Structure formats: structure tokens, C-alpha cells
Amino acid sequence: MREIEYREAIKEAIIEEMDSDRRVFLIGEEIGVYGGSFKVYRGLLDRYGPERVINTPIAENTIAGAAIGAALTGYRPVAEIMAIDFTTLAMDQIVNHAAKIHFLSGGNVNVPLVIRTQGGVGKGVAAQHSQSLEAWFYHVPGLKVVMPSTPYDAKGLLKTAIRDDGPVIFIEHKKLYSVKGGVPEEEYTIPFGKAEVKREGNDITIFAYSNMIIKSLEAAEELSRHGISCEIVDPRTLVPLDINLLVDSVKKTGRLIVVSEACSRGSVASDISARVTERAFEYLKAPVKIVAGLNTPIPYNSTLERASIPQVNDIIEAAKKIL
Amino acid sequence: MVVLSDKEAALSDRKKIWMLEKLIEIRKFEEKAILLYRAGKIWGYLHPCIGQEAIPVGACCAIKKGDYIISNHRGHGHCIAAGADIRKMMAELFGKSTGYCGGRGGSMHIIDMEHGILGQNGIVGGGIPLSVGAGLSCKMDKKGSVTLCFFGDGASNNGVFHEALNMSALFKLPVIYICENNMYAISMSSKDSVACVDIGKRSCAYGIPGHIIDGSNPIEVYGAVSEAMELARGGGGPSLIEAKTYRFYGHHTNDPAEYRSSKEVEYYKSTKDPVVNFKRKLLEEKIITAGGIQEIENKLDRKIEEAVTFAMDSPEPELDEFLKEIKE
Structure with a gap:
């Protein structure tokens, strides 16, 4: 392609x-x-x-x-x-x-x-x-x-x-x-409300979207070298949300990391955490982990900027913590 | 400069009687709605346009099928003058399933695409940006349609007034901005809120025609709007019309309007009542007789009663249906 x-x-x-x-x-x-x-x-x-x-x-x-x-x-x-x-x-x-x-x-x-x-x-x-x-x-x-x-x-x-x-x-x-x-030459559309598993795995479900998919994929690759298998769920549309696919993945893995570039307070990530907890509490082997942006305006300085949002290593550390 | 006598000469007696009927219909509809409100039959916010009826009537006398109307919170008059069905309006005030919004909107949110009414609006100034899009549609459709955008003196101080008038003028959109200056934004006098005397003069800032007219006279409103229509339909772009007016009631039915002196209110009621004045005018011009007016009044009384009966007899919205609409 x-x-x-x-x-x-x-x-x-x-x-x-x-x-x-x-x-x-x-x-x-x-x-x-x-x-x-x-x-x-x-x-x-x-x-x-x-x-x-x-x-x-x-x-x-x-x-x-x-x-x-x-x-x-x-x-x-x-x-x-x-x-x-x-x-x-x-x-x-x-x-x-x-x-x-x-x-x-x-x-x-x-x-x-x-x-x-x-x-x-x-x-x-x-x-x-x-x-x-x-x-x-x-x-x-x-x-x-x-x-x-x-x-x-x-x-x-x-x-x-x-x-x-x-x-x-x-x-x-x-x-x-x-x-x-x-991207294929021929025409296609993607329906709303259909999440996609961007990487299959068994130990941890990582829910991420937009640019955090890229960081999550990198983290999953690194974790696989340590024998940790991550499944990455990309909702693609937040509304409507394909909660079923996510819940099914969590039922399989028993662990969930929600990655969000947006700051954590009042975030989509915290809502996802609540919704999955409601639906799949008994399947969870560890508390849901939210890896989100800090509750700060985004700084200009590149070191500070990097520190304000999740990086690959933050996802890796979170994964290690909940295993 | 609008030559009023020319514009009036173009109006047939039938059109003038249509104007009178619409003036009375709006008045009676709202008087009834106020009674129903006070009787606890309807609730929420209800903003009567009583005293201002000549503006929607005069303006809508100049519209054609395919034109669009953008209204505001004080919008029953715009809807009625543009042809909305008062049974469905009354049903909406009652929150019934047969209302224009299926009971979802109430008095401030009637939308009737059949008559080009793109919606009343609960946000002051909220309809003004929509005019740019409706105007773009009119322009792209190339059918000579025009958008009328009604708003008040309060909205004219909102930032979108500038954004939208600038954009409409820039793109030469067929939009007519009609500012119903009733002198009060809730309780704030326009003397305290508008830095200039005449909102109509703000047209200069956008290089478009501005008209400052007596909004209690439907012929004068018709004259200005039809002139703006000709310009708009011919590709000449938007106009701004400031129609000076007065609302006889408070901001809404729960507002006793104590911020206005009784002397002021009496002055406008006794000299600027569009219904009273227009009746007198048509009688003097022998376009209609006192008996003829009585017939109209009787007919409209029946029509309003029918609307109330329709509304009261209509079913409530189905709760199940409402819940089913909620996707997640």
C-alpha cells in the first residue's frame, strides 16, 4: 500500500x-x-x-x-x-x-x-x-x-x-x-463508534487516542522485550465511543492503562476509567492507571513541555507498576 | 433614502389588511399566552413582543418563499408573521409532542423550516452568526433568496454583531439585519449600553446602508425592508435597519419592569401602539370598516382558542421516545 x-x-x-x-x-x-x-x-x-x-x-x-x-x-x-x-x-x-x-x-x-x-x-x-x-x-x-x-x-x-x-x-x-x-488508493470510509485494536496483546490493555497512540505503540514495543504483552485500543471516535471493544479487551487482560495527552482533571481519561470500572470491575486485577498530562498550562521550554505530557517511559513505568 | 409614499403605493389594500390581521394575531396570541402563563398552564421563560409587532409584520410583508428568518428570544411575532402555524406554536408553549420542537424547546426555540424560520434563540446575539451561513446559502443557491436576521439593542453590543456584519458586508451577502431597539436589554437602558445614539449608524463601519425607522409603523418597516431586499436580491449585499420600538411588557412575564417610569410606558402605549395606530389608519383610509375589523378580531379569537384547545388536547411527549433518542 x-x-x-x-x-x-x-x-x-x-x-x-x-x-x-x-x-x-x-x-x-x-x-x-x-x-x-x-x-x-x-x-x-x-x-x-x-x-x-x-x-x-x-x-x-x-x-x-x-x-x-x-x-x-x-x-x-x-x-x-x-x-x-x-x-x-x-x-x-x-x-x-x-x-x-x-x-x-x-x-x-x-x-x-x-x-x-x-x-x-x-x-x-x-x-x-x-x-x-x-x-x-x-x-x-x-x-x-x-x-x-x-x-x-x-x-x-x-x-x-x-x-x-x-x-x-x-x-x-x-x-x-x-x-x-x-492509505489505499481506492475509496473507503470508517464508521463512527468502531474502535480499532492497534496492537494485540494479553497482559495489559492500553487505551489511547490521537498522538498518544504513537507513544503507546513505542511503549508496547519496549515492554514486549521484557515479556509484557500490551493490547492497544484506539477508539478513533470519542463520541460515539466503542466502549464494548474496550471492555472486552479489559476482560481479557485484566489491566487497563488510559493514556491521555490532555491534563488529567476532568478528562476523557478519567471518564473512561470510571466507565470501564463500572462495567468490568470484577475482571480487573489491578486499579486502572491513568497516564495523563499534568494539570498545568503547557510551558514553552522544551524540557518543561516534555515533562507536562506523558512520554513513552511514563507508559512503560505505569505498565510495570500494575503488573 | 426610502421614499415611504412610493413604498406604500406599491402595497395593495389586501396587503394592508394582511398586515392588520398579523398585527392582531401576534397581539392576541401573546395576550393569551400571558394569561395561560399566569394561570400556570405554561412555564419557563416567555418574552412577549407586544408593542413591537409592526417590525415582524412589516418585514415579513416583504419576504418571498425561499427567504430565511433568524429570530431571537422575543420571537413569537417573527414566527407568526412568517407564516408559522399557531397551533403548533401554542402546543410547543405547552411542551406537547405536537409542538414545533416536540416539547423539547418551548417559547424560545421554535424552528419551522417549512416557512424558512431557522429558529428563535435563547442566546442574546446567538442568531447573528447564523445569518452569515444562511446568507452564504442564499448566495450560492443563486435563487435570489434573502435572510432576515432579527435581534435587539442588547445583541447589537455583542461581539458577533461586528463579526457577522463585517463578514456579510465583505462577502456581499443577501442579509438584512433588523435591530429591534426596544430601548432595554432586560433592565439596562440602551442609553447606558449603546455608546452611540443610533445603532443604525453603525452601518457606516461596514460600508452598508443603514436605516433608522419608526418600528411602530408597519408601512415604514416594510418600506425599509423592501428597499434592503431589492439591494440584497440584486447582489448589493446586506443592510442594517434599526427599528425604534418599545415593549409594553417587561423582559419576560415575570418581570414587572419597575426600571421604567409609568410615564414613559404610558407615552409609548398611548402614542406608539402599532395595533391601535394601524387600525385607525386603515379606518381613516377607508380600507376597512369597524365591522370589518370586528370580523377579523372574532376570527382570530376563534383561531387562538382552537390553538389552545389543540395544545391542551395534544399528548405529552413520550418519555420512552425521549430516552431512546439518547444514544449513550
């Missing part, structure tokens, strides 16, 4: 969906000539023109609102919010509008909208450009939350997101854009 970058995979999904559905259009900041701040959209303005690649002023709440308004009136917009940190400026439209309208209409009206954004640590861009805010969206009923870890997943899930009746928050990781992975 050919290998392409995560950003290329996203772009391919966009192109395929825009080519097959006139109702799909792009809206966001710096998505025209500039091609998106991570260059995902390079060349798309030339391909589709300014009517379908709408380059906006810096106005996140109105970008989100415009996408909602267009979604209500027959289109399927893909809005880009340049960084998840800036979704804070669009929270009214995302939380009070996108997430509510289908419900408030008594189920009569859909909001087929994708908000693409990126988050995460690892580029030295400090506290206002490095956050992992997925828990905010995970918490709000009415939103779907997608966090792909590979180019293959990113493409298949984005195509599903665009075809979904939404709203979908599609969260990419800034460290993943240049990562290459196998």
Missing part, C-alpha cells in the same frame, strides 16, 4: 467529498492562498475557487455560526478553526447552537457540519496553542468527537464526518501532520 502523510490523507478526503457532493464547502481562516496553517488545503482554492473555499476574517464564533447557518439551509460545510485553543472563541455557536439545534427542533432539523481543528503539544508553541480540549466537546451532548491517530483513520473518518448529519468536531494533532502511513 502507498504511504502518505496525515495532512495528505485529510486533503484527499476533502477532495473526494467535494468532488462528489456540491453541497460540501470549506470555510475558515487562512485557508485560501495560504492553504491552511498546516498546509492541509494547499491548492484547494485553485481547484474549487473562492465560492467553495471561503477564506474568512479572524472571527471564530461567526465562522462556526456561518457553518451552522449554511448547514441548516442545505449545505455540508467543513469549517476550520485553526487551533483548538481558538474554539474557545466559538463555544457559544458550537455548544449552544450546533449541539442543540437538532434536539431543539424535535429531531426535525439536522446540522451536517464538520469543524476541523488541531490541538496538542510538541511544537514549542506554549500555553495558548498547545491545548488538548477534547473533554470540553466530549462533555456536551449533541456533538460527535473524532480524533484520528493515523493517515488511514484520518481519511476514512473525515469522509464519514462529512457525510454524517453532524455536528462533528474533528480534532487533529499538530505532531501528526507529517506522519506517514498506509
Whole structure:
């Protein structure tokens, strides 16, 4: 299979969906000539023109609102919010509008909208450009939350997101854009709510998503050299969540590590821990271990930055502790 | 500059009688809703637009099928003027399964896609960003449709007002921003909240036409909106209309509005009541007789009663159905 970058995979999904559905259009900041701040959209303005690649002023709440308004009136917009940190400026439209309208209409009206954004640590861009805010969206009923870890997943899930009746928050990781992975030439989609076992194992289940899949795979490789066999479960979509696959894995291994780049307080990780404990308590041979970011704003200094989020060694140490 | 006499000349007597009917329908619907609220039949928040009816009526007199309406918390008038079914509205106020939202929304959240009503809104200013998207749709559809976006003086101070007007003007979107300046954001006088005297003059900042009009006169509202419509349908972009108005009740049914002097309230009720004034106008112009008005009143009384009966007789939402909708 050919290998392409995560950003290329996203772009391919966009192109395929825009080519097959006139109702799909792009809206966001710096998505025209500039091609998106991570260059995902390079060349798309030339391909589709300014009517379908709408380059906006810096106005996140109105970008989100415009996408909602267009979604209500027959289109399927893909809005880009340049960084998840800036979704804070669009929270009214995302939380009070996108997430509510289908419900408030008594189920009569859909909001087929994708908000693409990126988050995460690892580029030295400090506290206002490095956050992992997925828990905010995970918490709000009415939103779907997608966090792909590979180019293959990113493409298949984005195509599903665009075809979904939404709203979908599609969260990419800034460290993943240049990562290459196998993506077939032929068309495919990945359904929401289907986790994937990224590595099979018997001793410990590791639940991780987005960039933490990469670190977990490295940790599992290292642990295997010490005779410890880890099973890595990637939910791919946090909402809807494939809890059954995770619970089945925990029933098999009897141990769970939840890895999260986001800080631990009020996190998806702590919710996962609670949910698995509820469902599989009697199968657990050790307490669930959460390996998460520290409860701190992300520092600029590279040593401090690294210390703020889980590293491969933290996962290895956690595994050794619960065995 | 809108030449009102030209705009009025274009209005048939039938249209003016339609306006009168809608003014009375909104008034009666809300008067009934207030009584039902006080009787404990409906609950939650209910924000009457009584006193402001001429704005939705005048504006919706200028709309065509395919146009969109974006409303706010004080939105019964927008819905009724745009053609919403008052039976389904009343049922929604009662929280019944036959209501526009199946009992999920209540008074602040009626959404009726059949009539292009993209929703009332419980967030002040929350509907304004949606106008950009609806406007983009209108532009991309190339069918000459226009989006009307209603909001109040309070919302005009929210950041999205600037974001959305700038973006709509930039993209020349067919959107008409209609600020219903009723002089109060809950209790805050616009004198204390708006740094300029006329919100309509903020249009200058976006290089778009601004109209400052008497919102108690549906003909004047129609005139400004139809002019903005012509501009929008022709690709000329958005307009901002500030319609000066007054709400006769408090912010909602539980607000006695003690922050306003009785003298002030009496002044507006006695001089700016759109229903009273428009009746008088049509009588003076001999477009309708007193008997004709009485017939309309009787007809609408029956219609409102039917709506209440429909609402009361309607089933409650099914709890099982609600629980089934919750995926995880």
C-alpha cells in the first residue's frame, strides 16, 4: 500500500467529498492562498475557487455560526478553526447552537457540519496553542468527537464526518501532520463508534487516542522485550465511543492503562476509567492507571513541555507498576 | 433614502389588511399566552413582543418563499408573521409532542423550516452568526433568496454583531439585519449600553446602508425592508435597519419592569401602539370598516382558542421516545 502523510490523507478526503457532493464547502481562516496553517488545503482554492473555499476574517464564533447557518439551509460545510485553543472563541455557536439545534427542533432539523481543528503539544508553541480540549466537546451532548491517530483513520473518518448529519468536531494533532502511513488508493470510509485494536496483546490493555497512540505503540514495543504483552485500543471516535471493544479487551487482560495527552482533571481519561470500572470491575486485577498530562498550562521550554505530557517511559513505568 | 409614499403605493389594500390581521394575531396570541402563563398552564421563560409587532409584520410583508428568518428570544411575532402555524406554536408553549420542537424547546426555540424560520434563540446575539451561513446559502443557491436576521439593542453590543456584519458586508451577502431597539436589554437602558445614539449608524463601519425607522409603523418597516431586499436580491449585499420600538411588557412575564417610569410606558402605549395606530389608519383610509375589523378580531379569537384547545388536547411527549433518542 502507498504511504502518505496525515495532512495528505485529510486533503484527499476533502477532495473526494467535494468532488462528489456540491453541497460540501470549506470555510475558515487562512485557508485560501495560504492553504491552511498546516498546509492541509494547499491548492484547494485553485481547484474549487473562492465560492467553495471561503477564506474568512479572524472571527471564530461567526465562522462556526456561518457553518451552522449554511448547514441548516442545505449545505455540508467543513469549517476550520485553526487551533483548538481558538474554539474557545466559538463555544457559544458550537455548544449552544450546533449541539442543540437538532434536539431543539424535535429531531426535525439536522446540522451536517464538520469543524476541523488541531490541538496538542510538541511544537514549542506554549500555553495558548498547545491545548488538548477534547473533554470540553466530549462533555456536551449533541456533538460527535473524532480524533484520528493515523493517515488511514484520518481519511476514512473525515469522509464519514462529512457525510454524517453532524455536528462533528474533528480534532487533529499538530505532531501528526507529517506522519506517514498506509492509505489505499481506492475509496473507503470508517464508521463512527468502531474502535480499532492497534496492537494485540494479553497482559495489559492500553487505551489511547490521537498522538498518544504513537507513544503507546513505542511503549508496547519496549515492554514486549521484557515479556509484557500490551493490547492497544484506539477508539478513533470519542463520541460515539466503542466502549464494548474496550471492555472486552479489559476482560481479557485484566489491566487497563488510559493514556491521555490532555491534563488529567476532568478528562476523557478519567471518564473512561470510571466507565470501564463500572462495567468490568470484577475482571480487573489491578486499579486502572491513568497516564495523563499534568494539570498545568503547557510551558514553552522544551524540557518543561516534555515533562507536562506523558512520554513513552511514563507508559512503560505505569505498565510495570500494575503488573 | 426610502421614499415611504412610493413604498406604500406599491402595497395593495389586501396587503394592508394582511398586515392588520398579523398585527392582531401576534397581539392576541401573546395576550393569551400571558394569561395561560399566569394561570400556570405554561412555564419557563416567555418574552412577549407586544408593542413591537409592526417590525415582524412589516418585514415579513416583504419576504418571498425561499427567504430565511433568524429570530431571537422575543420571537413569537417573527414566527407568526412568517407564516408559522399557531397551533403548533401554542402546543410547543405547552411542551406537547405536537409542538414545533416536540416539547423539547418551548417559547424560545421554535424552528419551522417549512416557512424558512431557522429558529428563535435563547442566546442574546446567538442568531447573528447564523445569518452569515444562511446568507452564504442564499448566495450560492443563486435563487435570489434573502435572510432576515432579527435581534435587539442588547445583541447589537455583542461581539458577533461586528463579526457577522463585517463578514456579510465583505462577502456581499443577501442579509438584512433588523435591530429591534426596544430601548432595554432586560433592565439596562440602551442609553447606558449603546455608546452611540443610533445603532443604525453603525452601518457606516461596514460600508452598508443603514436605516433608522419608526418600528411602530408597519408601512415604514416594510418600506425599509423592501428597499434592503431589492439591494440584497440584486447582489448589493446586506443592510442594517434599526427599528425604534418599545415593549409594553417587561423582559419576560415575570418581570414587572419597575426600571421604567409609568410615564414613559404610558407615552409609548398611548402614542406608539402599532395595533391601535394601524387600525385607525386603515379606518381613516377607508380600507376597512369597524365591522370589518370586528370580523377579523372574532376570527382570530376563534383561531387562538382552537390553538389552545389543540395544545391542551395534544399528548405529552413520550418519555420512552425521549430516552431512546439518547444514544449513550
